[in-house]
Amino acid sequence: MSFTVKLVSPERVLFEGESDMVICRTLGGGDIAFLDGHAPFLGALAIWPVRMKTETGEISFASHGGFVQVGSEGVIVLSDVAELSGDIDVERARVALAAAEAVLGSNPDDIEATSAAQRARTRLEVAQAS
């Protein structure tokens, strides 16, 4: 059984299609998977890949925060910054990760660098999964 998944960024609808299962990670709540007929759900997303199982395979994208809404019309992911695996610049993500880790090495409490590193790791993971 499949349901509709919509990935919406502020600028446009990035992805709309059928999926059998959506897996994402909520803030502080850990991973959660949605199948067809899931109870209405609202969550804030962590900086983590969102994965969708479809008939043709798995699609994943990097979601840097955002929200997920599960209702009668399917799953809607609202993400301020979301990148499909094909759009990710691996080289840039590596450089960003190295830069962020260098900052963290000298100052482990830097919030900015912590989330930068997390974003870069999420990007790399999504890029490598495809």
Added chain:
Amino acid sequence: MAGGQERILRRRIKSVQSTKKITRAMELIAASRIVKAANRVHAAAPYADGITAVVTELQAAGAGSNNPLLTPRPNTKRVAQIVITADRGLCGGYNTAVMRAAEAEIREHEGLGREYALFCVGRKAEGYFRFREYAIDAAFTGFSDFPLYEHAREIAAVVAGPFERGEIDLVQLVYTRFVTAGRQEVVVRPLLPLDREGFAQDSEGPQAGFEFEPEPERILEALLPRYAEARVFAALLNAAASEHAFRQRAMKAATENADELVLNLSRIMNRARQDAITTEIMEIVSGAEALAATGNADNDRLPTE
């Protein structure tokens, strides 16, 4: 000399014609951009709708009763205007209409004894208010014809700071709403505090049993800034589409005016040329007559018979 006038007119016609080429080009560029800008307005709608739906659900679940972004202040002392104009002119009354509306809004609140704060988007608004010696809190320029979400984020962040600290009690957006390619209107919309009523009306009653993760209050905390950004972004996109529509109309009128000007100038030029020719013929004829009258008396070199 009459020939001099003709030359001056010819030069003016040429300059009007080259200006016409420019206005025509600008008209065509603006016309093609209206469509793109209007598409961006529509493309951004799903996100704004989605965020609104989520906020509605959270409110139905009882969250946000004491969130500062949702609570109207009992006693408004300072009102901020975010004035969205273009970076460039040559778009008819687009900029002046927005700036006049913003100024009227400031006057009105001053009449009620409230101070103003001013956030200018677009070079035109900045220039206008700076010239009139208003205190500008912040100005954002360089993206009026193609705003990105980052720009909206930047503006929202700059405005939200003083609002949360209580330095500003009300934030309004003044911009031109893009209704259709043929119709745009200047609107003044409240941005902060976010309109609680707006959410309540949108929902058809609370849907049963939403699960929340993390708890509603925390989701709302993360969500409201995004909601404000989406509102600013929608305003920027509307303004950009309106700007292109205004520019297209203004340039179309300018091209038509140039056509008319060329027609009138050519008429005047032709008349001047005719006058010059007539005068010249008159001079030759009267010269010949005078020569003939005197020439007959003492020599007959001219073949008079």
